Amino acid sequence: MLLTQEHIYQLGIPLNILRQHIQIDQLLIHQQIELLEVLTGFETSNKYEIKNSLGQKIYFAAEDTDCCTRNFCGPSRPFTMRILDNMGREVITLERPLRCTSCCFPCCLQEIEVYAPPGVPIGYVNQTWDLCLPKFTVQNERREDVLKITGPCIVCSCCADVDFEIKSLDDKYVVGKISKQWTGLVRELFTDVDNFGIQFPLDLDVKMKAVMLGACFLIDFMFFENTRGEQRSGVW
Numbered sequence: 001m002l003l004t005q006e007h008i009y010q011l012g013i014p015l016n017i018l019r020q021h022i023q024i025d026q027l028l029i030h031q032q033i034e035l036l037e038v039l040t041g042f043e044t045s046n047k048y049e050i051k052n053s054l055g056q057k058i059y060f061a062a063e064d065t066d067c068c069t070r071n072f073c074g075p076s077r078p079f080t081m082r083i084l085d086n087m088g089r090e091v092i093t094l095e096r097p098l099r100c101t102s103c104c105f106p107c108c109l110q111e112i113e114v115y116a117p118p119g120v121p122i123g124y125v126n127q128t129w130d131l132c133l134p135k136f137t138v139q140n141e142r143r144e145d146v147l148k149i150t151g152p153c154i155v156c157s158c159c160a161d162v163d164f165e166i167k168s169l170d171d172k173y174v175v176g177k178i179s180k181q182w183t184g185l186v187r188e189l190f191t192d193v194d195n196f197g198i199q200f201p202l203d204l205d206v207k208m209k210a211v212m213l214g215a216c217f218l219i220d221f222m223f224f225e226n227t228r229g230e231q232r233s234g235v236w
């Protein structure tokens with residue numbers, strides 16, 4: 001069978017992800033400052049640079065939502081996050097459906113779906129109901145549990161990083177972490193711009209490394225997306 005250009009493009013995306021991720025054990029996510037949002041408080045679509053441990057840009061992430069959704073639903077909004085490589089090709093797509101943000105409804109908790117290439121599921125991150133701690137389960141493309149993520153009881157980035165530990169399913173081993181990094185008093189008080197770091201084992205499956213990006217963005221929107229010094233105490 002002859003391969004069309006579209007087939008070649010789609011086959012190249014997983015190979016590109018493999019090359020990018022196989023020697024990576026840390027990712028840095030830097031949200032870009034939107035001047036309009038800072039000056040007016042009008043919620044604009046989020047944009048991020050994703051770098052490796054050397055500070056080299058490997059991806060660019062852009063939120064794809066409409067104006068009404070951003071400004072009426074706030075941090076609870078559903079969104080599509082499109083992750084592009086340095087050639088401008090969309091290599092990973094994140095989909096967050098609209099879900100409940102109250103612990104009173106444990107049957108409809110937060111979730112994010114990860115696709116690479118776009119349209120091909122490679123994993124999911126599901127919020128796990130807990131009265132005290134923010135908890136998530138990381139699943140592969142077959143919806144099989146692979147890892148857990150557990151955050152602190154009080155999610156507050158006051159002069160310190162906030163760590164969400166990546167654990168084995170039996171909770172015996174901490175294999176990595178997603179850290180919301182303290183960015184300074186002025187930026188924390190007057191913007192919702194956040195920096196994150198993700199650490200995971202070098203030999204972690206490359207698909208799960210991509211899924212960890214989805215977990216990071218879900219955590220950002222759930223706990224750190226409020227503006228002008230408002231801090232969420234939790235939505236679990």
